[in-house]
Amino acid sequence: MAEIKLGQKRIGNLYPAYIIAEIGINHQGDAEIAKKLIDEAAKAGADAVKFQKRKISRILTKEGLDKPYENPNSFGKTYGEHKKALELSEADYAELMAYANEQNVDFCASGWDEDSVDFLDALGVPFFKMASADLTNTPLLIHTAKKGKPMLLSTGMADFAMVQQAVNTVLKYNQQIAVLQCTSTYPSKFEEIHLNVLKTFQREFPKAIIGYSGHELGIAISEAAVVLGAKIIERHFTLDRTMKGGDHAASLEPGGFAKLVRDIRHIEAAMGGFEKNIQESEKAVFAKLGKSIVSAVRIPAGTVITRDMLTTKGPGTGISPTRMDDVVGKCTIMDIPEDLVIPKDAIVW
Structure with a gap:
């Protein structure tokens, strides 16, 4: 060099x-x-x-x-x-x-x-x-x-x-x-x-x-x-x-x-550098504008989740929509109200 x-x-x-x-x-x-x-x-x-x-x-x-x-x-x-x-x-x-x-x-x-x-x-x-x-x-x-x-x-x-x-x-x-x-x-x-x-x-x-x-x-x-x-x-x-x-x-x-x-x-x-990374300053923005997996309907405890029960909405603080296929077919262990960012601990992984 x-x-x-x-x-x-x-x-x-x-x-x-x-x-x-x-x-x-x-x-x-x-x-x-x-x-x-x-x-x-x-x-x-x-x-x-x-x-x-x-x-x-x-x-x-x-x-x-x-x-x-x-x-x-x-x-x-x-x-x-x-x-x-x-x-x-x-x-x-x-x-x-x-x-x-x-x-x-x-x-x-x-x-x-x-x-x-x-x-x-x-x-x-x-x-x-x-x-x-x-x-x-x-x-x-x-x-x-x-x-x-x-x-x-x-x-x-x-x-x-x-x-x-x-x-x-x-x-x-x-x-x-x-x-x-x-x-x-x-x-x-x-x-x-x-x-x-x-x-x-x-x-x-x-x-x-x-x-x-x-x-x-x-x-x-x-x-x-x-x-x-x-x-x-x-x-x-x-x-x-x-x-x-x-x-x-x-x-x-x-x-x-x-x-x-x-x-x-x-x-x-x-x-800057050659690697694409999330910037520290972007994390708060993603939490506000990013998307999470959200319940489209009320999902009772013990339910096997189907795709029609789910949608995607902000904020981006929950399970990423990239994991939609992982969530479908899983069983809930608690009641999930409609229009809620689905908590990770609400599902048996």
Whole structure:
């Protein structure tokens, strides 16, 4: 049975789902907005807040960075200027990690390049999250795996063979791994989410924790993922879905995120065990609403009981109707009035 530790919490089948508020770049490059997001995530019940750390020159070629990027969600005339505007400084990351710790939530970030991974490792993040964009970035996977900290792999934009190769690559260096089903569209169409892949991952990756990173609208799909066995849930988080930026529309606001956490905890409590039993709280209800064998007529002492002498009624405190055939043919040892729950000691068994 797979089990890992993220921060101070153990993750596995015997433990509650670990819920991550993916702040990502929804802080708009402003550390004060980032702090507000951490505050709200903590209030909503998140176990962790996650950011994105990248060195702009490492993620795209100069041609890609210089590409015009003018749209309503742009923070710069080129894609490079846009990404640079959304970056936090290393000092910001250190301050935000300390701030998150004060709020009793784990702080983590996806490192998009080796330098960023090294920085995050030195900062002391408890685990690494690998973005879907880097699932096939084998050098980065190996570099991160060698740090020896738990790794969460998002699997958007990938087929199973790509996921399997990434998992096998990481397992050569690091056994602490989680695999998250993900669809990298914002927001994701419901028919493209494929929650059943969670079962495939559970079967094919028994050494890994299985989770779900969602970009869909609403919270129902993420809750369903928990029912299917997801032990890590990640959702993008924002103060306001109408804010400028490409990720806000597919994010949850504080109220929605709090409902997600509440519902997941209710679902976990409701899952219970695998045996069907009468609950202690149901016994009084059964006594009131359940059925017993009742006399349909007066039955004198010494009478051999026939079926037409009996009926079934509440309360459910007497002989169960499941024993009707056992009662028929028995002899009474006392008078039984009409419309009485037949006492067990009124019959010679």
